Amino acid sequence: MARFNVLKHEMVPEHSLVSKKEEETLLRSLEISKELLPRINRNDPAIKALEEISGPIPDGSIIRIVRKSPTAGSSVYYRVLEEGVFK
Amino acid sequence: MTSGISKRINKIQFALLSPDEIRKMSQVKVITADTYDDDGYPIERGLMDLHMGVIEPGLKCATCGGKVDECHGHFGHVELAMPVVHVGFIKEIKTFLDATCKECSRIKLTEDQINSFKAKLSTVDFSSTDPEVIGSITKKVTDEASARAVCPHCGAQQKKVILDKPTTFREEGIKVTPKEIRERLERIPNDDLVFFGLNSSVARPEWMILTALPVPPINVRPSITLETGERSEDDLTHKLVDIIRISQRLRESRDNGSPQLIIEDLWDLLQFHVTTYFDNQTAGIPPARHRSGRALRTLVQRLKGKDGRFRSNLSGKRVNFSARTVISPEPFLSINEVGVPEKAARELTVPVSITIFNVENVRNLIKLGPEPRDEFGKYTAGVNYIIRPDGRRIKVTIQNAEENSKRIEPGWIVERQLMEGDIVLFNRQPSLHRMSMMAHNVRILSGQTFRFNLAVCTPYNADFDGDEMNLHIIQKEEARAEAKIIMRVQEQIMSPRFGGPIIGGIHDHITATFLLTHLNPRFTYEETVHMLSYVDVEKMPEPEIIDGKKYFRGRDIFSVTLPEGLYVKFKSKLCSSAKGQCEYEEDIRDTFVTIENGKLTTGTIDEASVGPFSGEIINKIFRRFGQEAAAKFIDRMTRLAVGFLSMRGFTTGISDYDIPENAVNRIREISESAIQRIEKLIEAYNSNLIQALPGRSLEETLEIEILSETGKVRDESGKIASAYLGLTNSSVIMARSGARAKMLNISEVAGMVGQQSVRGGRINRGYNQRTLSHFKPGDIGANARGFVKSSYKSGLNPLEYFLHSIGGREGLVDIAVRTSRSGYMQRRLINAFEDLKVDEDRRVEDTIGSVIQLKYGEDGIDPTRSERGELVDIDDLIFNLQEAETE
Numbered sequence: 020m021a022r023f024n025v026l027k028h029e030m031v032p033e034h035s036l037v038s039k040k041e042e043e044t045l046l047r048s049l050e051i052s053k054e055l056l057p058r059i060n061r062n063d064p065a066i067k068a069l070e071e072i073s074g075p076i077p078d079g080s081i082i083r084i085v086r087k088s089p090t091a092g093s094s095v096y097y098r099v100l101e102e103g104v105f106k
Numbered sequence: 107m108t109s110g111i112s113k114r115i116n117k118i119q120f121a122l123l124s125p126d127e128i129r130k131m132s133q134v135k136v137i138t139a140d141t142y143d144d145d146g147y148p149i150e151r152g153l154m155d156l157h158m159g160v161i162e163p164g165l166k167c168a169t170c171g172g173k174v175d176e177c178h179g180h181f182g183h184v185e186l187a188m189p190v191v192h193v194g195f196i197k198e199i200k201t202f203l204d205a206t207c208k209e210c211s212r213i214k215l216t217e218d219q220i221n222s223f224k225a226k227l228s229t230v231d232f233s234s235t236d237p238e239v240i241g242s243i244t245k246k247v248t249d250e251a252s253a254r255a256v257c258p259h260c261g262a263q264q265k266k267v268i269l270d271k272p273t274t275f276r277e278e279g280i281k282v283t284p285k286e287i288r289e290r291l292e293r294i295p296n297d298d299l300v301f302f303g304l305n306s307s308v309a310r311p312e313w314m315i316l317t318a319l320p321v322p323p324i325n326v327r328p329s330i331t332l333e334t335g336e337r338s339e340d341d342l343t344h345k346l347v348d349i350i351r352i353s354q355r356l357r358e359s360r361d362n363g364s365p366q367l368i369i370e371d372l373w374d375l376l377q378f379h380v381t382t383y384f385d386n387q388t389a390g391i392p393p394a395r396h397r398s399g400r401a402l403r404t405l406v407q408r409l410k411g412k413d414g415r416f417r418s419n420l421s422g423k424r425v426n427f428s429a430r431t432v433i434s435p436e437p438f439l440s441i442n443e444v445g446v447p448e449k450a451a452r453e454l455t456v457p458v459s460i461t462i463f464n465v466e467n468v469r470n471l472i473k474l475g476p477e478p479r480d481e482f483g484k485y486t487a488g489v490n491y492i493i494r495p496d497g498r499r500i501k502v503t504i505q506n507a508e509e510n511s512k513r514i515e516p517g518w519i520v521e522r523q524l525m526e527g528d529i530v531l532f533n534r535q536p537s538l539h540r541m542s543m544m545a546h547n548v549r550i551l552s553g554q555t556f557r558f559n560l561a562v563c564t565p566y567n568a569d570f571d572g573d574e575m576n577l578h579i580i581q582k583e584e585a586r587a588e589a590k591i592i593m594r595v596q597e598q599i600m601s602p603r604f605g606g607p608i609i610g611g612i613h614d615h616i617t618a619t620f621l622l623t624h625l626n627p628r629f630t631y632e633e634t635v636h637m638l639s640y641v642d643v644e645k646m647p648e649p650e651i652i653d654g655k656k657y658f659r660g661r662d663i664f665s666v667t668l669p670e671g672l673y674v675k676f677k678s679k680l681c682s683s684a685k686g687q688c689e690y691e692e693d694i695r696d697t698f699v700t701i702e703n704g705k706l707t708t709g710t711i712d713e714a715s716v717g718p719f720s721g722e723i724i725n726k727i728f729r730r731f732g733q734e735a736a737a738k739f740i741d742r743m744t745r746l747a748v749g750f751l752s753m754r755g756f757t758t759g760i761s762d763y764d765i766p767e768n769a770v771n772r773i774r775e776i777s778e779s780a781i782q783r784i785e786k787l788i789e790a791y792n793s794n795l796i797q798a799l800p801g802r803s804l805e806e807t808l809e810i811e812i813l814s815e816t817g818k819v820r821d822e823s824g825k826i827a828s829a830y831l832g833l834t835n836s837s838v839i840m841a842r843s844g845a846r847a848k849m850l851n852i853s854e855v856a857g858m859v860g861q862q863s864v865r866g867g868r869i870n871r872g873y874n875q876r877t878l879s880h881f882k883p884g885d886i887g888a889n890a891r892g893f894v895k896s897s898y899k900s901g902l903n904p905l906e907y908f909l910h911s912i913g914g915r916e917g918l919v920d921i922a923v924r925t926s927r928s929g930y931m932q933r934r935l936i937n938a939f940e941d942l943k944v945d946e947d948r949r950v951e952d953t954i955g956s957v958i959q960l961k962y963g964e965d966g967i968d969p970t971r972s973e974r975g976e977l978v979d980i981d982d983l984i985f986n987l988q989e990a991e992t993e
């Protein structure tokens with residue numbers, strides 16, 4: 020059975036990997052250090068789906084999440100990949 | 107005054123108390139279970155030994171020599187005759203027994219495993235890592251060791267240890283005594299303790315089995331003397347008495363060689379007492395009780411739950427500068443005000459720092475004594491206390507007022523009584539949202555109750571059936587400024603929950619504005635003046651001259667409360683369900699409330715205009731003219747409403763539900779025919795003639811059809827009844843305007859109550875195959891399953907009454923369950939969110955600075971300032987543009 024790609028589901032917001040090159044400028048524009056960004060677990064289905072497409076993602080990578088919003092149009096959120104965030 | 111701890115805490119380490127340490131910190135070895143001798147003097151080496159501190163004035167501590175207020179107590183200890191298990195460590199003891207060998211007490215891991223786990227654990231810093239993370243690692247290790255049936259070190263076959271709750275361990279059914287457990291734990295080598303997450307330098311597992319018990323200082327368990335002179339001991343002391351007694355008996359029995367059975371019984375009893383001393387709600391054993399039958403409040407009970415130390419004394423405390431009393435309504439107060447009884451105002455104070463600028467004023471204030479009044483006998487603020495720079499407080503009395511007024515100088519502080527206009531916080535529990543605590547301006551009133559404007563009932567969820575509320579006097583300038591800027595009632599008119607007003611007219615306000623504006627009635631000059639005398643009008647509305655007499659129109663009178671420059675158009679509640687022409691308004695334009703430049707031209711003012719939640723006029727005034735104008739509108743509108751009703755009068759009663767004989771007959775007819783139709787449905791079902799609905803069984807289909815049948819008759823009877831009840835009827839006025847009740851309630855009273863239900867279905871419980879013994883088994887007819895064809899007014903027959911009560915109880919149970927569950931959920935949410943903050947960039951952060959949201963709510967919008975959750979109200983924008991063009 021072909022596995023369903025969760026990222027294709029309309030209720031799942033768009034996830035994408037922020038490239039290493041882009042990271043620094045992004046953190047500077049957000050005026051924040053990486054440790055203070057929200058985290059995301061390696062076992063998150065969205066990460067698994069992303070890895071299937073673009074290969075293994077190292078710890079500490081920033082994931083960009085674009086959510087649709089009725090008031091803001093779309094809103095961007097960033098989460099840092101980290102092992103063992105939740106038990 | 108400044109005794110006690112004055113050190114800064116740098117680090118906390120958790121460890122186990124060893125018996126040696128217990129003895130070392132003990133000032134006295136308690137050996138007798140007695141407390142005081144016949145003269146009331148503490149018995150030496152008893153539970154109240156003076157070495158453990160003093161609670162009686164006059165006596166001195168035998169350890170430190172301190173008097174009552176100076177000594178904060180010292181520990182003693184009891185030597186237990188036999189070791190007992192500490193209930194708090196049951197889980198840990200079980201893990202140790204499971205994971206180590208019975209014979210050699212090594213952890214049941216192979217050398218290879220030991221090395222690999224050790225390597226893994228050596229990377230973890232035990233002092234800084236999250237205990238849960240350490241726990242998850244050690245759990246893996248101990249689980250693996252526990253699963254092994256043969257010891258890898260000595261090859262001994264392992265027996266399974268079963269915990270017989272709460273404190274008994276068994277091996278193949280045979281009890282393992284605490285003594286044996288202790289011996290096993292003692293043999294576990296220090297090197298193996300890391301695998302259990304234990305730091306061998308501060309804790310040994312055998313210390314979880316008690317051989318000595320610390321006796322807390324007397325200050326922790328003070329005895330109280332009753333009025334009769336009788337002494338009553340603390341629950342902890344009672345429990346310690348039990349422990350010492352049994353321990354003594356156990357020691358004697360053991361030493362004089364009593365039968366093993368007796369010794370074991372006493373040992374179990376000692377275990378029980380020590381267990382309940384720690385936690386008197388341990389599962390599996392009955393709680394220890396006082397002679398009166400009350401369960402004892404022991405160590406865990408002191409800390410745990412709503413009445414425990416944390417929630418009741420540390421997270422929340424009793425506070426000074428606060429008052430609590432019953433509330434009552436006062437329509438002549440502004441929504442920003444609160445009426446405070448004089449008695450409370452005399453007690454509540456505001457600190458005033460004396461400066462060169464106010465020293466004269468304050469001197470004059472003090473001179474007046476503690477209970478001054480002005481020339482009309484009206485309350486004015488006095489001074490209760492003067493605080494010197496060294497912190498000493500002087501109470502102001504009539505005698506010393508004159509003298510004290512001369513003593514004060516800049517740098518002193520006086521505690522001034524409450525004044526009109528002071529900003530205070532007002533609160534009603536449960537405080538479920540931020541509008542549960544708002545800042546009000548004080549008005550000093552006679553009487554015994556707090557009073558406020560009725561429009562503020564909604565945010566506090568208050569009524570006046572005995573509700574009490576709390577008042578807090580702000581003590582600092584910063585807090586006062588904050589309260590004034592962000593907590594005042596007018597700042598809270600818009601709810602952050604739905605972006606609309608939560609403060610607005612209720613009940614009579616809505617009834618009154620409805621009657622005032624519906625069909626735009628005409629009022630005489632005298633009537634108009636009466637109404638407007640309740641409001642501070644700038645000028646009278648334009649009169650209509652008929653036969654030389656002045657008349658005023660209701661809508662013009664209402665317009666007096668509206669700010670100039672207001673343009674709004676929306677559908678009124680009265681016609682909200684009507685499509686096209688509304689039967690209640692003659693002119694189709696009147697189905698819309700239209701306000702042009704602050705003049706109400708068409709429409710009826712009802713719940714949709716001035717009510718909380720829906721009130722569109724309040725909403726638009728707040729948006730366009732700000733909180734000040736919105737508050738002013740609510741103040742004036744509510745006053746006008748009261749003025750109108752005091753002129754017109756308004757009442758309701760059972761006669762509101764009188765309908766003609768023939769209507770009653772018709773309702774009876776349709777209910778009879780419904781019952782017959784239900785009979786037919788049941789007949790068809792019995793002879794298998796009905797068709798099952800898709801996805802439903804035959805039974806379900808039958809129930810659905812019956813329910814739709816009963817629903818239909820109720821609606822029909824409602825229609826028949828309301829055909830006779832028009833807008834001349836007070837109850838109908840209240841229902842249609844949204845002031846109180848729904849049309850459904852009216853048809854229940856006048857027409858028919860209808861089908862009762864439990865869990866969405868017809869009533870289907872009680873006796874075997876029937877709801878009551880009055881019906882035949884298997885009767886599923888209308889009457890047997892809770893169809894009530896009577897009306898509330900005609901009265902229910904006994905069977906209907908009973909079945910109606912069943913349905914009614916469901917609602918009550920639902921509410922009880924819902925409130926407790928949502929209360930707990932709310933608590934968890936508040937604890938999770940309480941110290942998040944939104945910074946200047948609208949970024950949501952926790953206390954460390956970790957980001958929760960990059961923009962508050964992901965869009966950065968304050969819901970309070972949104973148009974009912976939307977960005978803009980397009981219809982309103984268009985209407986305003988059109989109006990601007992025509993001008």
Ligand SMILES: [Mg+2]
Pocket residue numbers: 568569570571572573
């Ligand atoms: Mg109440």
Ligand SMILES: [Zn+2]
Pocket residue numbers: 158159160167168169170171172177178179180
């Ligand atoms: Zn002392």
Ligand SMILES: [Zn+2]
Pocket residue numbers: 207208209210211212257258259260261262
């Ligand atoms: Zn062994």
